[in-house]
Amino acid sequence: MKNIALAMALITGFSVAAQPIVTPDQLYGNLFHEVQMQRIFPDGKTFVDCTPKRPVKDIMYDYGLQKGPNMNLKKFVADNFNLPVTPQLNYVTQEKDVVMHIQNLWSVLKREPNSISPAGGKGASSLLPLPHPYIVPGGRFREIYYWDSYFTMLGLKESGEVQTIENMIDNFAYLIQTYGHIPNGNRSYYVSRSQPPFFALMVELLAGIKGKDVYKKYLPALLKEYQYWMRGSDSVTTGNAKFAVVKLGKDEILNRYWDDNATPRQESYREDMLTADTFAMNKMMTMRFASQQAADKMRRQLRSNAFRHLRAGAASGWDFSTRWFADGEHIHSIETTNIIPVDLNSLLYQLEVVIARAYQLSGVQAQSTAFLKKANKRALLINKYCWNKTLGYYADYHFANQTQLERITAAGMFPFALLPMQALEGKMAIAKTVLQNHLLKDGGVLTTPVSSHQQWDAPNGWAPLQWMSIWALDRNNEKALAKDIAQRWCQLNVAVFMRTGKLMEKYNVVNTQLDAGGGEYPSQDGFGWTNGVLLALMKKYGITQ
Template sequence: MFISGYGARALVAATTVFVTFVQAKGPCDSEIYCQGDLLHAIQMAKLYPDDKTFVDKPTLKPPAQVLANFAEIGGANASREALQKFVNDNFGQEGSELKSVDLTELDANPPFLNNVSDPTLRAFGKTVNGYWSTLVREQDYSTLCNGCVSSMLSLKYHFVVPGGRFRETYYWDTYFTIEGMLRSGLKDLTRSSIRDLLALVDLYGFVPNGARVYYLGRSQPPLLTLMVKIYYEHTKDAAFVAAALPLLQKEHAYWQSNHLVNVTKPDDSGVVQLSRYIVDTDQPRPESYTKDYELAHNATTDPDIQARIYADMAAGAESGWDYSTRWVKYPLAPTDRLLYGIHTRQVIPVELNAILYQVELALDSFVAIANSSSSSIDYRGLAQNRRNAMYSMFYDQPSGLFYDYILDEHQRSTILSPASLWPYWSFGASGEGGASQPHEGGAWANVAFSPVSRILGNSPGGFPATLYNSGQQWDYPNAWPPLQYVLMQAALITGHTDLATQLAQTFANSVFCAWYKTGGSIPGILEKLPNTTDTGHMFEKFDSTQVGKEGSGGEYTVQAGFGWTNGILIWTLDTFGKSLVAPVCPAAMYKTVIALIAALAVAMAEHEAAAAAAAAPAVTVANAPAGVPAVPAVPAAAPVAVPAAGAAGVVVAAAPNGAKPAATGSSKPAADDKKSAASPKAKPSSASPKESANASSSEAKVAKDENSAMSSATANINTSLAAVVLALTAGAFSALY
């Protein structure tokens, strides 16, 4: 059955209900979801914290009726309250045209688990493997009325969503997701996901950013051909490659015609062609409407400059790095004004060209696999030309790194990011020697990877997107799973196995500890943390400065799910699992310290009670008041060993009655005063009044000395315990923060 959304007209379920759709062949012109007074009024009213909420809602009435109802409430002049009621009456729940899928293909014990030595990580991998069933969706328009519309693009097959606010399939996410799906044995689901993207190419000529009508004006990093490549490597399905080839060639032609730019070499020795992210629009992004509108209007009153900002913001979203100092003219500008200087279309990005280099070589191999004689394009020649152009424009010989080229500045950028190492993966994966070898006097790969090792040594949560702490999500301190994957691939393919393993361990630590901190547990292996009510989150990004902390910044709150994190973790466990060990997470350390503090507090309370009892005068036959029964003297308390912070153990013993306590820290026992102990068989005293008075005075002095010594001992214990607690707490929190 063909299930439809925008771009087609289809029978829904088994009924005769027809759904009307906008036939969108280019950028969306929907007056509900993409542009016009209705969209502007609702988004600027800020009815929802996230602009994406409204544009993800299907209509409850046909579009013409929705627009008429909008006009009736005053259109662009309607009050906020009227707009909220209008939305409630005319739109359904976002995501209601999707439903979960029973993933019968899922293997509870996929083969990749055999490559994981650590039992805790193996159990964690098995747990994450089970998450696929929570992220698989299919479209279901049976809930829509006759003629009602949704912003969803039509997808015929099952697909995986990233999670959270991302309720649809996304282009470049899918590559990293299927790296894990294939290792989970989900070959049919992988095939379906790829076929959905191929169908979008067939309909629109390219893969949109995501499967929404408001994404039709832009794409994302073109990884579809590489998805087919890794699918073929796992299945050897040559027929699938042959069927996909014409559509993959169609997508490549789109990138060649829409994103290619001529660039003059720095030495003026000629012109080369390279690709960039570029979007033709003069409107805010519908899913981030208020962000774009307010940015442009705060930056300038010039409509032309506002239009430029809209286009560069859209191009930044096309890059997948939305947003980063890589795309701005002034990376040190204040956070609230950083994006005033966005100029994405002036940046020739390293990773886009590295990807297209791999795409062109893959297409060359696919032509051979498909035994196709219909292609007259020399893809290998295109790849070689692109590689040479990349060395001319991006390569910094002293450092061995590749940097973006800035068109309007006629120079390379100085911003280091994982993209600077991306060509090492692309060139090495080509099997043509790669950039790991000296190239025309260039630096060796170990020179290029030295900053990776150094930065990673100070980044326990992963390698940051850049070193600029701008407040944007694709900058410091965020560590993104796809970027960790690229660095691992680049390090592996250039022989930096130890560094690749370190990257893998760091990534696994972050994912595992963030999941554990948010309630993750494994029956019989890992106990759930107290005071956690959830079951563990897989986050889209992480904080590079801390183990197990989710990332932050950007246009929306951090999302959980999460497709590419799950996929890259499974790939990491499969690739490096023999060398990885389960981390001791800060949350677990905190739990241990809290338990130790509680135990020390109990010990302190018990000792204080014993000390107080030992210091109190005994009620004996000789001094018992009338009517109070005599009781034996309080026995000596047992010694309490308390380790002083930063020193050897200190033992303080509660002294027997009539004896002075041992000096703090001394191993010499207290002197025995045999005469001070009262004996039940002792004869009545025959001492003279003077002797009795002297004895009473002596006893009072001894009691005073005892109380003084006991108070001093208790104070020493309290001080020592406090020091231990302080030291342990400081150590725990330094590990945490």
């Protein structure tokens, strides 16, 4: 382990010493609670991204003196905090060429290395330092995001921004060595969870440009990320889960999304508090309690469960979708940690394969063989638990109920993009029909066919899921359909750009004349992964504006 840490220090150029984490709720206590619950800012992410204008201890002393029914909390916050800065109001230009627009956007979305020393003292900014420049998605997303970055890199590659790709991967290696994993984003309030593990695919992308030594360079980081996802695998018992691992049978381990905390997400604090209240109330309606004390204890436990499910939903990147809801409709029935997601396990298969390749190139054949064995075992388990013969499609598995979920989502395309071809034999011919009948619309592929007020449901489509679906089809010799989806998506992106001057976070693929909606915040523009996937698809399929 010491050698791994030293190797990663060489990659990142930063010390291997652990970085202390202080989150906004810890800094500001009751002030944080009141600001979020009173909606001083319409978006809960605003306050957690603020920086103090003076030492935190002085702010909190004055808050203690002033708090009460007559306090003007909004004015107090304005007097004591700097609001987060967005470089420009919107990423609108007068350019008519979408490729040129994206080329110019890279500089707008780029952030320089940051070493935080705010007026408020150590830890007073939620932004975590990174050693190299990086690209942010845009809008309210003013920091690097884990899985977003892979799809952004696809476009950076087409723009010749190879050094930026390497810088971002080095930043992720630094985050792994510092915090033990890649957080959701480089904010203190994101450190308790990760996101879909695309780091191995980033390494593959860079190795395709710079050569095989890239695998060896990042082997220590790949291994440490794998250790994070497999925490508890040596002690979890059959039929149970521990952290992100689930043991389904003897020697049968798959993974779920997880967050180490069971508290409200700080960036969506009020929303989570309200959801957890409803979650607890609904479950307690059918219960009887011997005392008020017993009822209060149960309420606290149920609220904690709700917070954990909400946080795990955020870790999935699909925040939120009826995919995670027990009743298939309402967020207050969320049960993310009871579900084994097919996309997550396909990505972890890929991580195991890439580690095996890196070991092989490093001349350590025994470890290479061991990781290939792990990968092949995972592929068999994905087929056993996630191939739904009734649907003719890959779906998630509900391990708590020991049932396959009968939900068609774009996540079901991930195995076709990543699993070994022998594991997929005969399946694509069936799954293609399911995709066409349930998910394919005028503007591309739906996330799910369920219409809801959640942003990862119909009528929305998202760039990463277009890319994975197209990749899956192309790889399985459904090249005409892959190209058709690419054309639909690119035409939609360009049409919205020509109409608005923007590239958006998500799109309405059902009615291409309407904006995408749903979720906890307005649709954002910028936008990293849309830019990346659009450029890559235009290049791959020779699509012009």
